[in-house]
Amino acid sequence: GDSVTQMEGPVTLSEEAFLTINCTYTATGYPSLFWYVQYPGEGLQLLLKATKADDKGSNKGFEATYRKETTSFHLEKGSVQVSDSAVYFCALSDYGGATNKLIFGTGTLLAVQP
Amino acid sequence: DAGVIQSPRHEVTEMGQEVTLRCKPISGHNSLFWYRQTMMRGLELLIYFNNNVPIDDSGMPEDRFSAKMPNASFSTLKIQPSEPRDSAVYFCASSFAGRGGRNEQFFGPGTRLTVL
Numbered sequence: 001g002d003s004v005t006q007m008e009g010p011v012t013l014s015e016e017a018f019l020t021i022n023c024t025y026t027a028t029g030y031p032s033l034f035w036y037v038q039y040p041g042e043g044l045q046l047l048l049k050a051t052k053a054d055d056k057g058s059n060k061g062f063e064a065t066y067r068k069e070t071t072s073f074h075l076e077k078g079s080v081q082v083s084d085s086a087v088y089f090c091a092l093s094d095y096g097g098a099t100n101k102l103i104f105g106t107g108t109l110l111a112v113q114p
Numbered sequence: 115d116a117g118v119i120q121s122p123r124h125e126v127t128e129m130g131q132e133v134t135l136r137c138k139p140i141s142g143h144n145s146l147f148w149y150r151q152t153m154m155r156g157l158e159l160l161i162y163f164n165n166n167v168p169i170d171d172s173g174m175p176e177d178r179f180s181a182k183m184p185n186a187s188f189s190t191l192k193i194q195p196s197e198p199r200d201s202a203v204y205f206c207a208s209s210f211a212g213r214g215g216r217n218e219q220f221f222g223p224g225t226r227l228t229v230l
Contacts, residue, residue, distance in 0.1 A: 106157075107156060
């Protein structure tokens, strides 16, 4: 079945460092891909999305490109801030799926130190 | 829009008691999802509804868990009897499914359940 694999954390960085969180997926169809972020004590929030190959999702300085050839959707940010400390989840859904069920990765904890 | 609303935000109960968690999805959304999050097991999908009908409840851990969606604006997740291992944060999420739907789920703030 469909699945998402993301790098294990925690990822610890200093402020202004470059961030990459790897995410790869397995899917039989043409999924949409998502990154969600969960700040401490809160629910998950959509960070960015991409719905087809070569699409780039971006938001708040974060970017991820839908790479069909490598089945990847790596999250990047050029300069992280302390306020970016959170858990990041990669997820996929079937394209045009009638149920909107998402398959989530296990989450990666990012800790940014001042 | 108020977003997905969950109540209560925190619940502390004793083993054996019945617990009812409540969710109000975003108006206009036709899919509703219940998740459980723990340190050990991460984020787990328990059950989801489409147009108020349960589509997949394979994630419901045991018969002690049940969920209902009597109308498009309300859902409950009930645990009876509760056990300490049910302690977790329970999230409700909603989305619009179908042609033109963006597949994006919106999460509520969660209910932190502690069973003593």
